[in-house]
Amino acid sequence: MAVQHGIWKIGEKPLPLVSIKLDSEALLEEQIVRDISILNSGWMLIGRQIYTDFGKYIDLLAIDASGSIIIIELKKHKTPRDVVAQTIDYAAWVEQLPSEKFVQIYSEFAEKHAFSVKSFDEAFKVRFGASPVEEEINSSHQMVIVAAELDASTERIINYLNDTASIAVNAVFFSVFRDGESQYLSRSWMIDPVETEEHAVNTRQKGDWNGEFYASFGAGPGSRSWDDAINHGFISAGGGRWYSKTLFMLKPDDRVWVNIPGSGYVGVAKVIGHALMADEFLTPDLNLNGIYNLAADCGEDEAEYFVPVSWLYKVGHHQAVNEVGLFGNQNSVARPRTPKWDHTVKRLKALWKIGS
Numbered sequence: 001m002a003v004q005h006g007i008w009k010i011g012e013k014p015l016p017l018v019s020i021k022l023d024s025e026a027l028l029e030e031q032i033v034r035d036i037s038i039l040n041s042g043w044m045l046i047g048r049q050i051y052t053d054f055g056k057y058i059d060l061l062a063i064d065a066s067g068s069i070i071i072i073e074l075k076k077h078k079t080p081r082d083v084v085a086q087t088i089d090y091a092a093w094v095e096q097l098p099s100e101k102f103v104q105i106y107s108e109f110a111e112k113h114a115f116s117v118k119s120f121d122e123a124f125k126v127r128f129g130a131s132p133v134e135e136e137i138n139s140s141h142q143m144v145i146v147a148a149e150l151d152a153s154t155e156r157i158i159n160y161l162n163d164t165a166s167i168a169v170n171a172v173f174f175s176v177f178r179d180g181e182s183q184y185l186s187r188s189w190m191i192d193p194v195e196t197e198e199h200a201v202n203t204r205q206k207g208d209w210n211g212e213f214y215a216s217f218g219a220g221p222g223s224r225s226w227d228d229a230i231n232h233g234f235i236s237a238g239g240g241r242w243y244s245k246t247l248f249m250l251k252p253d254d255r256v257w258v259n260i261p262g263s264g265y266v267g268v269a270k271v272i273g274h275a276l277m278a279d280e281f282l283t284p285d286l287n288l289n290g291i292y293n294l295a296a297d298c299g300e301d302e303a304e305y306f307v308p309v310s311w312l313y314k315v316g317h318h319q320a321v322n323e324v325g326l327f328g329n330q331n332s333v334a335r336p337r338t339p340k341w342d343h344t345v346k347r348l349k350a351l352w353k354i355g356s
Contacts, residue, residue: 005175005186017177017184022148025074028174029059031185032072032146033113036062038185039144039172040193041301042242043070044127046120047105048112058090059146061105065128065242065330067136068200069094069102075147075154084157087143087169099137128330129218129239130261136329140200143169148176155190162191168200212345213249213256214327214334217266219317224304225290226260226317232286233311235269237332238278238293238304246333247275247305256309257348261330264322265348267314271307281306313352321351 008014022028029048032038036045039062047061060072071094073087106120117123124132145154154171161167171190176183215235219226224236235258237243250256254271277300278292295303315321327336327344348354 005188007177007184007186009179017179020176020178020183022174022176025146025148028146028148029074032060038187039072039146040064040070040242041240044124045109046102047109050105052090052093054089054093056086056090058094061094061102063102063124063137064197065130066197066334067132067139067329068197069138069141070144071141072144072146075145081153081157083145083147084154084161084169087145088161088167091141091143094138094141097138099134102137129223130330133328133330139329141168142196142200143167144196145169145171147171147173158190162196168196170196209335209337210342210345211255212341213254214329214331214336214341215256215258216328216330216332216334217258217260218243219260219290222291224292225288226266228288228290229258230267230311230314230316232288233269233272233309234281234306235309236278236292236304236306239302241301243332244275244303244305246331247307249333249335250275250307255312256333257345259328260317260320261328263317264320265326265344266317266320267311268348268352268354269309269311269314272310273308275305275307278304278306281308313354321348323347 007017009017033045033048036043042064043062045060045062048059050058050061052058058071059074062070062072064070071087071090073083073090075083103120106123107118110118110123117126121132147154158169158171161169170193173188175186177186217226217229217235218224218237229235235256237247250271252271252273256269256271257265258267258269259265278294279296282292292304293302325340325343326347327338327341
């Protein structure tokens with residue numbers, strides 16, 4: 001069933017806002033360029049109208065903190081078959097691009113729009129709080145179709161591709177409502193974007209998952225503290241739903257190996273509880289050095305979330321294990337399916353004398 005949206009103004013009697021047509025999908029594209037969080041707050045826009053080797057233009061190109069590339073195509077009155085086929089065609093081209101091509105795409109995009117930050121590496125670090133890892137860039141990709149209206153045919157095709165062909169494609173549609181002189185943009189995803197992100201990673205990573213979880217713990221000045229995590233038994237993430245959402249993958253008795261990006265692996269723990277919001281986890285008796293956002297101050301999406309753990313082995317920040325060949329990415333929690341992850345777990349078990 002095609003998605004439908006409605007908005008009512010709250011009052012003595014709920015009043016439905018008038019649904020109107022968007023002036024043009026070019027206007028929608030312009031709004032997205034001005035603020036990519038209209039689509040997803042965990043993305044960074046890196047290009048617009050990117051010319052491909054076969055003479056076509058990709059509407060928008062984005063990247064997330066894990067290096068996954070997002071191909072964004074506006075429907076622009078094309079038929080469902082045309083827009084989906086075209087998006088897959090673009091993805092096939094993007095999949096073959098080397099990391100330096102994305103650096104070039106961003107540089108041209110930043111120059112054209114007079115961005116103050118013209119370096120891809122610097123922009124990535126400003127946006128995600130960590131430098132990009134070259135081998136992670138384009139390690140997976142997602143396709144997103146943006147439409148002013150989403151029809152049932154498009155929905156059937158997208159569901160088929162996800163379920164049968166294991167292609168990570170999603171759709172988001174926008175409705176526009178008028179209230180007097182004001183206009184409001186309403187967004188609706190066809191599939192939870194979290195599912196699409198995980199689907200993209202799992203599709204690209206061939207092999208079985210070994211049952212061991214990976215965690216990235218972003219520690220540093222003005223942020224969370226690794227000493228806090230050691231002393232009080234937790235891992236945490238926050239500052240946006242993209243960062244905190246994967247913590248909910250962890251369940252009691254899971255085992256998780258913790259990496260501090262830029263430093264190395266610092267511990268392995270057994271999960272002893274479900275993810276909790278900072279407002280529920282933090283108590284007055286905790287003497288913490290780090291900074292952790294409360295939902296009461298910044299809202300649930302931006303709040304810090306905590307997973308209580310029992311440490312099986314831990315080392316200080318300066319004793320972190322950082323070797324060539326060890327797995328790493330920016331996902332707060334992941335279920336890697338690469339041979340590199342199997343090697344990483346075996347190597348850490350040997351170094352830390354962790355039994356099976």
